[in-house]
Amino acid sequence: MDLAMAISNFLLFSICFCFLASYQDLHSVNAQSHNLSQLSVTPINYDLYHSSGNLMEEIRALVHRHPDKLTMETIKAGNRGYGAEVTVVTYCKQKQENNERSKLRILLSFGQHGRELITTELALRILSILSEEKILTSMDQSSLNSALDNLVIKVVPMENVNGRKIVEAGDLCERRNGRGVDLNRNWSVDWGKKEKIDCDNDRVRRGTQRLLLIDYDPYEENPGIAPFSEPESQIMRKLAISFEPHLWVNVHSGMEALFMPYDHKNTTPDGLPLQRMKSLLEEVNHLHCQDRCVVGSGGGSVGYFAHGTATDFMYDIVGAPMAFTFEIYGDEATSSSDCFKMFNPTDLATYNRVLSDWSATFFTIFKLVPHKLGEFNSKASMFKLDRLVSIDEYLDGYLMERRNRYGKKMEVLELGMQEIRTYFRLFLLSSVLLMFMFCSRISKSKCSRPIVSALPL
Numbered sequence: 001m002d003l004a005m006a007i008s009n010f011l012l013f014s015i016c017f018c019f020l021a022s023y024q025d026l027h028s029v030n031a032q033s034h035n036l037s038q039l040s041v042t043p044i045n046y047d048l049y050h051s052s053g054n055l056m057e058e059i060r061a062l063v064h065r066h067p068d069k070l071t072m073e074t075i076k077a078g079n080r081g082y083g084a085e086v087t088v089v090t091y092c093k094q095k096q097e098n099n100e101r102s103k104l105r106i107l108l109s110f111g112q113h114g115r116e117l118i119t120t121e122l123a124l125r126i127l128s129i130l131s132e133e134k135i136l137t138s139m140d141q142s143s144l145n146s147a148l149d150n151l152v153i154k155v156v157p158m159e160n161v162n163g164r165k166i167v168e169a170g171d172l173c174e175r176r177n178g179r180g181v182d183l184n185r186n187w188s189v190d191w192g193k194k195e196k197i198d199c200d201n202d203r204v205r206r207g208t209q210r211l212l213l214i215d216y217d218p219y220e221e222n223p224g225i226a227p228f229s230e231p232e233s234q235i236m237r238k239l240a241i242s243f244e245p246h247l248w249v250n251v252h253s254g255m256e257a258l259f260m261p262y263d264h265k266n267t268t269p270d271g272l273p274l275q276r277m278k279s280l281l282e283e284v285n286h287l288h289c290q291d292r293c294v295v296g297s298g299g300g301s302v303g304y305f306a307h308g309t310a311t312d313f314m315y316d317i318v319g320a321p322m323a324f325t326f327e328i329y330g331d332e333a334t335s336s337s338d339c340f341k342m343f344n345p346t347d348l349a350t351y352n353r354v355l356s357d358w359s360a361t362f363f364t365i366f367k368l369v370p371h372k373l374g375e376f377n378s379k380a381s382m383f384k385l386d387r388l389v390s391i392d393e394y395l396d397g398y399l400m401e402r403r404n405r406y407g408k409k410m411e412v413l414e415l416g417m418q419e420i421r422t423y424f425r426l427f428l429l430s431s432v433l434l435m436f437m438f439c440s441r442i443s444k445s446k447c448s449r450p451i452v453s454a455l456p457l
């Protein structure tokens with residue numbers, strides 16, 4: 001009895017001891033991680049960065065000081081109790097009626113992801129240089145001015161204002177809009193597809209380990225309930241379709257890269273469109289990235305695919321001959337919870353270097369794009385003259401033209417392209433059959449008909 005009592009007491013004591021020990025362990029781990037997370041998170045440095053309100057106010061004042069070059073509009077939209085507004089600044093010298101259509105058109109978007117504050121600072125820097133309040137020391141001003149005479153540049157300095165406000169309220173890792181949708185997954189090209197990570201694929205695994213925490217994260221797919229469910233994307237789509245840009249750049253941060261289409265598959269476009277985009281990006285990489293930027297298709301370069309992105313839409317549906325995503329800065333060594341530091345420079349020297357390097361990049365592109373487009377367009381037209389066009393190619397061209405003209409019906413056309421081709425072939429086939437039947441009937445009736453001329457009249 002005593003022995004049993006002793007054993008049960010010992011057991012009870014052991015259980016209590018284990019419980020207390022584990023509780024203490026747990027408690028100390030929690031406290032430790034709490035301290036760690038408190039220690040490792042860098043707050044927004046407002047000595048370097050503007051708040052969203054201040055940034056937009058500064059842009060408004062800049063536009064006001066330069067009405068000869070800059071104009072500004074704010075577009076609003078909303079649905080299901082959620083509203084958003086997008087401000088667009090247009091740079092166009094010597095504005096006249098229809099002047100915009102005769103120039104080369106460029107559309108740039110910044111701040112699509114809330115946590116990437118550095119991109120919106122770059123928008124302000126580019127607008128300041130366009131207004132000539134700031135100058136680029138690395139570039140000859142007169143040659144730059146003559147290039148700018150022939151351009152219309154639309155800048156969206158902060159596409160995702162609501163998401164940015166969430167970041168400023170303390171949620172430093174937020175990249176989505178004000179109701180949890182990723183605005184770079186809400187477009188219609190290959191929308192809503194879930195990407196499985198193939199853990200057996202070495203390249204994918206390595207890519208994912210390195211890139212999991214940065215700007216292309218397959219775990220962070222929040223595409224919304226349908227393509228263009230979000231007011232911000234609706235505004236951007238409308239803007240792109242009416243403006244028909246020759247060049248689109250979606251500016252992000254998280255790494256250093258110059259991406260061309262496609263984001264949703266491991267290929268680039270081929271032929272002349274590829275040569276045109278690739279030669280521009282390689283030149284830019286050499287001039288401004290010291291060849292360290294990743295160049296290639298978004299889908300091919302990061303190890304997995306992003307579905308429903310703006311750049312794929314701009315290339316495939318809007319028909320922009322050049323469509324890019326630039327990633328302008330990333331601190332890949334930083335812990336994943338320290339988002340401000342991971343996506344944005346935190347010291348003055350790096351902040352200044354990023355802004356001056358990338359503004360120089362954009363102004364180099366403004367100078368190069370007309371040449372690249374001209375150079376390859378003339379090659380393309382020569383090429384077109386001496387080759388036969390197949391029915392499929394003819395239909396593709398026809399549909400592309402219609403897409404550009406009737407933007408709203410574009411997705412329907414996109415989905416219906418295959419069906420239209422099939423119907424067109426069936427139509428051709430049935431026409432040929434009908435013709436054949438008609439002809440054979442005529443020749444038959446000719447044979448069976450009595451020879452009228454033989455009859456007396």
Ligand SMILES: [Zn+2]
Nearest residue numbers: 113215252253
């Ligand atoms: Zn981003």
